[in-house]
Amino acid sequence: MAAVESARPGRSGAGRSGAGSSGAGRSGRPGSGAARTGTRRLELQGIGRSRFVLGMVLAVVLPPAVEILVTLAGYRNFSIIMLLHLAVAVAVAAIGGLWPAVVAAVLGTTLLNYFSADPVGTLSIADPSTLFTLVVFLAVACSVALAVGLATRRAQEAARSGAEATALSELSLRILSSDGSVETFLEKVRSRLGVDAVTLVAGSPPSDPRGPGSAPGRGPGRSPGSQTQWTVLASAGTSPPVTHAAARHAVVVDSRYTLLINGGPPAGQPFSGQHQRMLAAFGAFLVAILERRQLVASMEDNQRLSEGNKMRTSILRAVSHDLRTPLAGIKLAVSSLRQEDVRFSPEDERELLATIEDSADRLDHLIGNLLDMSRITADSVNPLLGGLGWADVLPDALRGLPAARIRVELPPNLPRVEADAGMLERVVANLVENALKYAPDADVVLTARAGEGIALGGRPASELRVVDQGSGVAPAAVLDMFQPFQRLNDSQRTGGGRTVGIGLGLAVAKGFSEAMGGILAAEPTPGGGLTMVVTLPLWEGPLP
Secondary structure: OOEEEEOOOOOOOOOOOOOOOOOOOOOOOOOHHHHHHHHHHHHHHOOOHHHHHHHHHHHHHHHHHHHHHHHHHOOOOHHHHHHHHHHHHHHHHHHHOHHHHHHHHHHHHHHHHHHHOOOOOOOOOOOHHHHHHHHHHHHHHHHHHHHHHHHHHHHHHHHHHHHHHHHHHHHHHHHHOOOOOHHHHHHHHHHHHOOOEEEEEEEEOOOOOOOHHHOOOOOOOOOOOOOOEEEEEEEEEOOOOOOOOOOOEEEEOOOOEEEEEEOOOOOOOOOOHHHHHHHHHHHHHHHHHHHHHHHHHHHHHHHHHHHHHHHHHHHHHHHHHOOHHHHHHHHHHHHHHOOOOOOOOHHHHHHHHHHHHHHHHHHHHHHHHHHHHHHHHOOOOOOOOEEEOHHHHHHHHOOOOOHHHEEEOOOOOOOOEEEOHHHHHHHHHHHHHHHHHHOOOOOEEEEEEEEEEEEEOOEEEEEEEEEEOOOOOOHHHHHHHOOOOOOOOOOOEOOOOOEOOOOOHHHHHHHHHHHOOOEEEEEEOOOOOEEEEEEEEEOOOOOO
8 A cells, every 4th residue: 555655844644635645644453543653752752662661671670679689688778778779760760761760769669668667567657757768769769760861862862863964964975976867866765765666756737638648547657546647757676666556655755756665664654753854855855856957958958049049040141141152153154144245255254154163163062061060960960981091082072172282192001991981071172171271372281190099989090181381270269160150260361352161161070070980180280280180990890
C-alpha cells in the first residue's frame, strides 16, 4: 500500500488531494495510532524505549540489592544507606530518565524506612525527625532525577542533531561534488535512506479530453481514480516503482514532484523524524536541481534564438549588398550588349562577357558558401569518409584561382588522410582564396607533413598548411575570424575595389574540417602573414 507523506516537516502523514494514493499515513488497525503516539513521546523525551525499560528494571532491582548488601555486611548506618539509595536514583535517572528514577526514589525511601528507620521491620516512624529526613531524601532524589533526566535528554537531542547536521553536510558536499544530474542525486538519496529504490515523478493537470494525452490509460504513472498524469523523470535502485500503487511510500516534494520509494518502514508507517527532515532537505535540493536544469534549457533556447536572429540579420545584410553587387554587374553588362544602336568593339564585348562570367562565378561561390553554412548550422553535414591524398583535391580546389600566385610544395609519398573529397576540396579552395584576398602582394604556398608529433585524438594525423605573407591577424581576432559573416576589416578591399566577401569562407572551412573529424587552426607566419593549418587523421582503412 502506498502512503503519501510530505517531505516538509509538520506535514508528515498528511494526504494530498489528487496525489493518487490511499490514506496519507493512515492505518486501519485499532491501537496502532496510540502505539505510534507512545513511540513519538519517547522519542521526544530523548530516551529510547530500550533505555526506558532498562531504567525501570534497575529501579526495581537496585534498591533491594542495596538493602541486601548492607544487611549481609552488617552495616546499618542510616545516613550512608540513604546516600547509597540517592546514588541509585541518580544512576537510574541517567539511564532511564525521570520516571524510572522516581520509582527508584520511592522504592528506596520505603526500603530505607522499613529496614533502617526505627522501629525497624515496620513502615511506622517513631521519630518525627526521621520522617522529615525521609521526605527530604525523597524530594532531593526526585529533583536530582529530574535534573539528570533533563540533562540526559538535552545531551541526546544535541548529539542527534549534531549527527543529523553532519550527515546533511556530508550529503551536501557529495552532491555538490557530483555531476548535478537527478539520477546521481536519487542514488545518493536511496543510499542515505537505506531504501531499495527511489523514483521521481512529475504530475501534470489533466489534458483536454479531446487531446492526445487524454486517451484512457495513457502514461505509465497515471494514478487510478485521479485525473493527474504522472511522468517518470528519473529513478535509482533495483526495480524502481513507476506508479503510486507499486510504491511503499510516496513523499510529496512540492506541488508537482513526488518521490516514490520502495523499502524503509512498512507501508502505512511514516519515516522517522530524522529521515523526514532529511527528506525535506532532499526535496528542496531536488527542486533546485530541476529548476536549474529548466533555467539552463531556457538559456540555451534563448541563445539559439539569438544566434538564429543574428544569422538571419547577417544573411539579409549579405544578400542586400554582396549578392546584389555581382547581379548589378551582370545586369549592366547584358543591358549594354543588348543595345542595338551601339556597336561595341570586339575588345569591349570580351570585357563585358568577362564581367558577366566573373560576376556569375562570384554569385555561384557566395551561394555555395551560404548553402554550406546552412547545412553546418543545421547539423545536417554527413561526410563520406575515405582514404584521400592532399594532392588529390588540389586540381579541383585551385581551379579558377590565379595559378601564378600559388606554389604547391607538397612532399611526395605522404600518407592518406581520412576525408570527404568534396568537403576537403571546399576547405582548400576557401583557404587559398582567403589567403589570396588578404595577401594581394605575395604568393600563397601550400605545404603538408605527417609523422611524429602530429596527432589528433590519440590517432596519427597529417596537416596541410596554407601560408601567406600578408598583413596577418592579431591573436585576439583569431577566434572571431572563424565566425560566420565575420570580416576582420570590412573596409579592406582588393586592388580592384571589390569587397573581400561576406565572411563565410573560413566558417565553412572550419565546419567541414570538424565534420570530417579534423581541426582548422590559424598561426602567424614567421616573418609576417598568416598560416592556416588543416589537420586530419590518417586513413586506417584499406588502400585502393
